[in-house]
Amino acid sequence: MTEWLVEPLAFEFFRRALVAAVLAAGLCAVIGVYVVLRGMAYLGGALSHAVLPGVAVAYLAGGSVFLGGLAAGIATSLGVGFVSRHNRIKEDTAIGIVLAGAFALGVAIVSAVRSYSADLTNLLFGNVLAVTPGDLWQIGGVGLVVLLAMLFLHRKWTVLAFDPAYAAASGFPVGALHYALMILLSLSIVAAMQAVGVLLVTSLLIAPPATARLTTRRVSSMMLLSVAWGALAAVAGLYASFYLNIASGAAIVLVSVLLFFVVFLFAPGQGVLAGLIRRSQPTPGRLA
Amino acid sequence: MTPDSSVERPGAPAAPPDAPAVQLTNVTVAYDGNRPALKGASVTIPRGSWVAVLGPNGAGKTTFFKAILGLVSPSEGEVRVFGMEPRKARRRIAYIPQREAVDWRFPLRAIDVVMMGRENHIGWRLRPRASDRQAVEQALRQVGMWEWRHAGLDELSGGQQQRLFIARALAGDAPLCLLDEPFNEVDAGTRDMLLDLFAGLVRAGRTVVVSLHDLDLARRRFPQALFINKEVVAHGPTAEVFTPAVLQRTYMEQVLKWEENGETRSVLDGHSLAPKV
Numbered sequence: 178m179t180e181w182l183v184e185p186l187a188f189e190f191f192r193r194a195l196v197a198a199v200l201a202a203g204l205c206a207v208i209g210v211y212v213v214l215r216g217m218a219y220l221g222g223a224l225s226h227a228v229l230p231g232v233a234v235a236y237l238a239g240g241s242v243f244l245g246g247l248a249a250g251i252a253t254s255l256g257v258g259f260v261s262r263h264n265r266i267k268e269d270t271a272i273g274i275v276l277a278g279a280f281a282l283g284v285a286i287v288s289a290v291r292s293y294s295a296d297l298t299n300l301l302f303g304n305v306l307a308v309t310p311g312d313l314w315q316i317g318g319v320g321l322v323v324l325l326a327m328l329f330l331h332r333k334w335t336v337l338a339f340d341p342a343y344a345a346a347s348g349f350p351v352g353a354l355h356y357a358l359m360i361l362l363s364l365s366i367v368a369a370m371q372a373v374g375v376l377l378v379t380s381l382l383i384a385p386p387a388t389a390r391l392t393t394r395r396v397s398s399m400m401l402l403s404v405a406w407g408a409l410a411a412v413a414g415l416y417a418s419f420y421l422n423i424a425s426g427a428a429i430v431l432v433s434v435l436l437f438f439v440v441f442l443f444a445p446g447q448g449v450l451a452g453l454i455r456r457s458q459p460t461p462g463r464l465a
Numbered sequence: 466m467t468p469d470s471s472v473e474r475p476g477a478p479a480a481p482p483d484a485p486a487v488q489l490t491n492v493t494v495a496y497d498g499n500r501p502a503l504k505g506a507s508v509t510i511p512r513g514s515w516v517a518v519l520g521p522n523g524a525g526k527t528t529f530f531k532a533i534l535g536l537v538s539p540s541e542g543e544v545r546v547f548g549m550e551p552r553k554a555r556r557r558i559a560y561i562p563q564r565e566a567v568d569w570r571f572p573l574r575a576i577d578v579v580m581m582g583r584e585n586h587i588g589w590r591l592r593p594r595a596s597d598r599q600a601v602e603q604a605l606r607q608v609g610m611w612e613w614r615h616a617g618l619d620e621l622s623g624g625q626q627q628r629l630f631i632a633r634a635l636a637g638d639a640p641l642c643l644l645d646e647p648f649n650e651v652d653a654g655t656r657d658m659l660l661d662l663f664a665g666l667v668r669a670g671r672t673v674v675v676s677l678h679d680l681d682l683a684r685r686r687f688p689q690a691l692f693i694n695k696e697v698v699a700h701g702p703t704a705e706v707f708t709p710a711v712l713q714r715t716y717m718e719q720v721l722k723w724e725e726n727g728e729t730r731s732v733l734d735g736h737s738l739a740p741k742v
Contacts, residue, residue, distance in 0.1 A: 214571070328591060336581050339571050342562045346534045347585060347637075348555035394572050394617035 206407030229283025250363025303374030484548025559634030582636035624655030
């Protein structure tokens, strides 16, 4: 009965992909909690697109794709902060401009070489089945850094997300905390890019924390649930990719979105369906 | 938790012992070349004062608070908090923002919000210490919210949310409390409870500065009043500064009149508002 679960595990590429996808999804799920709580999903999306030029240059020059992407991510978050400091430009406008420019630059750079479409597809959609042991170490290393930072900073990030005015008034290093989050976000995006590509990595940042948010009233349990949903999406998505013969990144993202809607509709007590049932029941004291 | 221990703490820079809680000297604040939000303001608030900050919307009350907190830099003049630059005095200030400033659906329990008040004490430690948990419990009990400590924020009423914000300030143990319109949309019971709390804080030697809109409440319950309208109109004992001239200069007639039994009445009618001769 469990044969179909075990069968793919015979392949080394599948085992490696499984570890990479779970690590990447878990990583994004942790940092994504703050992306969701601070309402910066759009900035998360912009960052994931904006790493492309850095990755492309590094890829073509034979350098470290990881470092290239990281540099581009940090440059973008600084750029958005700089542009939105101008009086007449709101932050989402700044993000829109920087996102489009950086992404176009990435595509332009990749298109300058011959193997254009194959390379671009790999970058945009990832290829988790081609993960090397070196990639695994990289994702694991980033995971360790993010976990350590989280240990020391999570309380301060929570205050900043809940009540920024209070955080500033209390003398928190608000700017430093924001950019620390941006750097970790860039790190996570670049690490997860291999698994799902730059176009889909946003969904791993948003969908699992959003799913977790539906059923909890605490940041700490939201984080644990978020990791669980992310890991489940990674595993289920990879199996779906194996058996249905569909792209692995797309499969993982589809599962994570599916999980969101299942919980959104059917969660006991909090879900939409439970709400409908509550409303349709006659309230005591009211005649039918 | 004695009032003395709240004034001096390791890690906080030493304050001159006799400096007033707040001192503004000829302070002007202007945002990006616009007309000044606050102009030539000079105010001294001694320690242990209990002050109502009054003025119409846009009169510069928030700017006044921001100047004390060091969140805006004056283009002219000087701000001192306990004799120090505002930025260095932040650990001595408990700022209580308007309740509407945050999203109360945020996934936190009541006790988590109060623990935020200890963050500056916890510093880079991984976990709160026993003394932090003790301060949080005491603060929650003081505002009558201990039974609600495990409740989610969205389960609390507006008045309970306001009490939670005050508990967060109490837990931080700061000698100066700045409250931005704490009485907005709270019921009479909560309002009286807050007033009693403030009175207790002042008795313990803390300085409480509150911005509010309710002139009548300010007149009845606050010993000191500060009227602001872009500049300092008047500051002093409530009974002395609540004069028709001051009210008129502060509000320019706008909120002073209302309809009652088909008659137009004015705050200026009240005999109690007239200056003692």
